[in-house]
Amino acid sequence: MNSTTLPATEVMIGLEVHVQLNTQSKLFCSCPTHPSKDIPNSATCPICLGHPGTKPVTNKQAIAAAIKLACALQGKLASELVFSRKTYFYPDLAKNFQITQYEIPLATGGKILLESGKAITLKRLHVEEDPAAIVREPACSLVDYNRSGIPLCEIVTEPCLSSPEEAREFLKKLLEIMEYLDIFHPEDTIKADTNVSIKKTNFRRVEIKNVTGFKEVERALVHEIKRQQSDAAGVVQETRGWNAEKGLTYAMRSKEDEEDYGYILEPDLPPYTLPLAWIAEIQATIPELGREKAARFVKQWKIDPTDASILASEKKLAELYERMAKEVNPILTARWMRRELLRALNSSEKTIEEINERNLLNLFTLLDKKAITDAIGQELMKKIIIEGIDPQQYVKQHQLGKVNDLSELTNLCKEAITENPKAVEDYKQGEPKAFQALVGSVMKKTKGKGDPKIINETLKGMLR
Amino acid sequence: MRSMITEWIQDLRQGASAEEKVAKLLEELQKSNMEDHYLNAICKEQAIAAARAVDKKVKSKQQLGKLAGIPISVKDCLCVKGVESTAGSKMLKGYHPLFDATAVERCRNQDAIIIGKTSQDEFGFGGFSVNVGKDYQIPKNPVDSERSCGGSSGGAAGLTKKANIPALAESTGGSIVNPAAFCGVYGLCPTYGRVSRYGLIDYASSLDKIGPMATSIEDAALLMEIIAGHDNKDATSSTTLVDYYTTSISKGVKKLKLGIVKEAFPDNSEVESHVWKSIKKLEAAGSTYQEISLPKNAAYGIPAYYIIAMSEASTNLAKLCGMRYGMQEKIEGDYNTYFTKVRSNFGQEAKRRILLGTFARMAGYRDAYYLKALSVRKMLQEEYAKAFKDVDVIITPTMPIVAPKFSEISKLTPLQHYQMDVLTVGPNLAGLPHLSIPSGTLRKMPVGMMAIAPPWMEKRLIQLGGVL
Structure with missing residues (x-):
């Protein structure tokens, strides 16, 4: 999938990656993240359903996993864990606000190295809760709250990726690291919001929301770059969606319609000073990557x-x-x-x-x-x-040991030469492929067991 | 006033039946509630079953809890398992929590009988209990039915005064001490984090506190002792050790240094002079007093409080949209249309606070309002901390007036309404424990004196209350 023939300086891509942290229980309640039975709304409680009166309590395992990742990526940890409320109305959001990190992310900076040696620098890394899943039915939409409150880690890069291939490689490397850290469940998905702009539009920023899987991220970017190149004048600053089936991005909302999330500090979760001893303990568990x-x-x-x-x-x-x-x-x-x-x-x-x-x-x-x-x-x-x-x-x-009996192999080579006069002729005309055909023929007679070195030498001697 | 709890438990020990007593009480309440509207829900069956269980315990000589057979009322914003809990809002009609609030659970563990949910301003949005939700009735002052109980825990204070039933109340900006003063009972609002908020239907999470009301300081102290303490279901609840409040009362107070807030006594009103009488009594008992000034709190307390409270409230109320519990409407149009239709069932004051709170945290305004208010809050906390270097307890009237008539309240603009909280928002913003102590009556209407202590010093307030 070669996307762009554009030089690296012509495309700017940034990623906001969402990965699920592989904890036993959800971020703010004790519901299981991987319920034993896959029944909708079976792994729920009043807390992740947002019932009035309930309060969140932070799952330390999730924070430990995110700290581990932040350290492995060489990010700078904040001294305090601070959550914020991001308020917007949508049926998948149990409280109509999401507990996330805004003002003070868990970590800032850090990097991932690509094979080429290029460093993809990170802006920030933070922890947040996943909303519920919406299941679209022909007549209605259903909400499955099993996903509500699943711990996510969001990793935001600087816009320093210069091709869809790099974006894909970045995501693969990230998952590879998370796997090494044992903080990612291989069955879980990786999601990304990407922003992409090209020089031709003076780098007018377009965001593509909610693309699942690193191959899809690459596809969406390839498509979007082509779209922007073919109609640079028509590119506006906006948020687009990705239709994986049709392989198209489509306009979702313009800059003017951007939602105002009215962030406040999460008052139910007071700032928590991250103990240095705890961080050191976590750091000690980071293996060789x-x-x-x-x-x-x-x-x-x-x-x-x-x-x-x-x-x-x-x-x-x-x-x-x-x-x-x-x-x-x-x-x-x-x-x-x-x-x-x-x-x-x-x-x-x-x-x-x-x-x-x-x-x-x-x-x-x-x-x-x-x-x-x-x-x-x-x-x-x-x-x-x-x-x-x-x-x-x-x-x-099955007597599959290598046949290296010289007299047996010599006999078989003789047979092969007699049976393939054309190959012999071709070889003598200077066709090296013909020789391989003769070797193959002898090999076949030995059922793959003949020592190729002996066969080669014997045949060459005979045909000299 | 003598401890109602002590008398009631004595009765049971001497052979009275908790079931009979509770049944009789509930019957009376059902009747009187038609008039005074202190209760949004009466949990008759639950209460009688709980009383029966206490009688059984007495008979089989099992150990009894500290509140064995004692009827307790619970403010409607506190969740009681299986009992409709609406925080006085039509939006939560039909919400039967699947769990008890921690404070309720702790009372039940001491064999208390939860008799019902007390009326309040919708979600706590008011100081006179006149902002009850749509379809709710306004509670009337037990001393004069033409007057307000105060608010927002109006039903709790009214019922405590009238039927001598201890209450679990809640305060965000003064909602415990205000109605306690207007109805003439003790109201204790603890340090933020002293009592778990688990199971409290939030108004403003960084300000909400649960505390008791009672007709005697002993009963208030006992209730406080039971509900206080760390709870791992509320991340804001403190691990600071809880003092023994009840046993500390009889020990009396050592000589305390009282700080009389200059700004809270501006015009030699009759309310002020009643509070002075209480101060003189404390002086006679060995305390000294000095004038102090809290100018920043006087000037910025109300705006900082309302910005923070409304900002948080507007997010806390977002979840109410008719999808999972409470009020529902016929499903028509997309989710936005549906949510809007359901949310039109908020009362007027709730709508006002949602709009103002949303505005104060919007991009472009949050720096000037929400974030600014957070920094002002810190500044006001520091002003208190500084004052407590010189004094042990800070004294003000609880409310600048006695309970107003409904006819007077209806003339108030929303801003005048908010200004009534001038004395109570300070300790609430700072998260400081404060107690309203009955200080006589003015033409029959009760006056309250408010004592404020440093964090975790509830014991000092209770001892002070014991002197008067």
Whole structure:
């Protein structure tokens, strides 16, 4: 999806990202965030329904998670936790005001580094409650308050992203970090409001509200930039929505119609001084993050930087790699995990947790000892993931060990030359592909078990 | 006046039936309420069941709570589980809370009998209980039915005076001491954070406080002792330890230094001279007094109070839109049309405060009004703190007048109405404990003296009340 051929200086993108923090209970009451049964309005209480008389009490776990993120992103923490009320009327808002942070966010500044080394600087990070979910039905709209009061963390960037691809990478990196910090539930979604402007309109700011998922954010931005380029004169400062089905942004409201939220300090939640000891305690739980881990992998295990960066992008994958690397050839393991393991996981929709590590380790050992061919290795990887086989036993049972008996392979090479006169002719005419066809033919005869090195040398000798 | 609670419990110990006593009381109240309108709801079945449970406890010689069998009234803005709780507003008609307010729960844990919900200005918006919500009746002063009970806890004070029933009341800008003074009972408004606000239907969350009313200082002290203390359901409730208020009364007061606020005694009125009589009594009992001045509070108390209170109120009332509880209308048009239709059921004063409060916090105005008022509030708190370096208790009349006639109130503009709070908004804005003490009568109408103490010094006020 190549969006723009525009140079980096021509586009300005800023993101306001909303991610759910993976606490057990909601931000201001003890209702569960992931109820065991997915029944609308089952995880509610008078507090998250906004019943008169109820009062919010802050969930410290949520604040701890946000502090952890703020520290990992190198933001500057406020000395006090201060909440504000953002008042507007909408049916998804139980109190018709949202408890959020306005004057004093939990943290300011911080950054995320992209692969290119570019730093995306952050304006602020704050905590707020999610409104309820509105379910549109043909005849009516229904409100599900299970979402009402779910803790969200909002991360606002400076408008320093210069392409939709960067926006997507930023969001991926953010999720990667949150996953490392163990503060994000993989089933939960990431939402973003984005503002985007181009030089052609003198950077007139257009906001796109409420886009779900990082791929959609990229799509919406690609579309919006195209729209602005094709009709620069018609671009006005406004808020737009994103129709994912049609792949279009549409006008929602102009600047004049911007709502006035009449912020006040939340009087039910007095400012809370964040204890330094608590912050230190949280900081101590921040693990080595993906970027640092990748750099260490290159240094410690001498693996390819791309392999390292891909393996470190997912915490569980990185941890699995390190366990393997300690036992068997780390370079071979890195290459096989990055390519074959991820491919097998993707096509089978299995997760890392489902893998029998012992079997995986056996496979890498077989490969390292050159006891099987790469082709057999690829087959075995699929079977390990899908069927859970033990490769060592399986190789024995099915006699899949590498064939390196010279006389047997020589016979098979002779057969292949006799059976493929055209390929032989082509090879002699200087067609290298024809040689590969002959190798393939011998390989087939060995059912993938033939040592490719011996086959190559034998064939070359015969055709000289 | 002797402690009603002590007498009532003695009766029970001597064999009287709580059920019979409560049933008789409720019957009387049902009749008298047609005239005086102190109660928005009478919880007959709940009360009788609770009284029966007390009788059982007495019979089986189980340990009795400190309020065993005692009838207590609860201001309508405090949630009582299963009992319609409307804060005097048509907007909350039909709202039956799923929980008890913490203060109510603590009384129940001491075997109190909740007899009903007392009438008030809608959401506490007024000082004369004439701003009752649509379809509600205005409570009448128990001494003179042509006069107001005061407000906003008017029903609570009226019923306390008339039927000698202790009350749980609530104050935002003076709503406990004002009606207490107008009806001639004790009204104690504690330090902000002393009593949990959980279950209180908010007026202005940073100002709302729950406190007792009673005909004796002993009963007020006992009720305070029961409801005070930290509650993890209210983030603004304090962990400061609670004093033993009841046992401190008999010990009397040491020599206290009283600060008489110059600005609160401007014109040698009859009310002022009644309050002076009480001050002289305290002097005779060993205290000394000196004049002090609180000019900033006198000048800026009312505007700062009303801006903060209305700003918060306008957000607190936003939730009332006919979607989840309370008043509903026929569903027509989009949500905006529907909300607007439902919200037309607010009374006039509520509408005025929502509009003014929304204005004061709007972009472009919030700096000049809302944020400015917050900084003024700090300044006024500092003025009190400074004054308390020299004196132990600050004294003013509770109200500058006796309870006015309804005919007089109807002539007041909204601004004149707000100015009636001139003496009470100060301690309320500063979150300081204050007590209205009955100080004689003026042509039958009660006069109240207000004593203000530093934070968490409710005990000092109670001891002072015990001297008079």
